[in-house]
Amino acid sequence: MPEIVALSWAPKSSADRFDFSLDLSEILSCTGDYVASVSAGVPTATGSATDLAVLWTSIVNGLACVFLGGGPPGTTQTVRVTVGTQQGRTISQDVALAISTYSTATSAGTVPTLPDGTPVPPNAIRLPNGSILTDNSGQPYLFA
Helix, strand or coil: CEEEEEEEEEECCCCCCEECCCCCCCCHHHCCEEEEEEEEEECCCCCCCCCCEEEEEEECCCCCEEEEECCCCEEEEEEEEEEEEECCEEEEEEEEEEEECCCCCCCCCCCCCCCCCCCCCCCCEECCCEEEEEECCEEEEEEC
């Protein structure tokens, strides 16, 4: 039976709003493939206003990036990251994230969004008039 290696990110406090990344370059190294889409969720969320929440996902320098806020202090949460590649591969990975007790329970907060509620990551292409360039499905084009 192969050894199962659990992934985890460095702990954050509930008040921290921070981006975390997955580097899939080793997995994709011999394929000629690359990360084309990223989504994430928190299956351990309970519906509380202070749950750990995904505020946006993006691709930055080939890394799958997830921006997180909130989280119940003193718990370990699971973030499920799903990556789609240009050649059609799908990789889902659970990552553990400990929420420290350095702050009290805090809501995740908000980030800039498009009129339909789609979060705008910081590497979205902004046009001279300030609007965000989007594809036909309404997703922002990114500097990746």
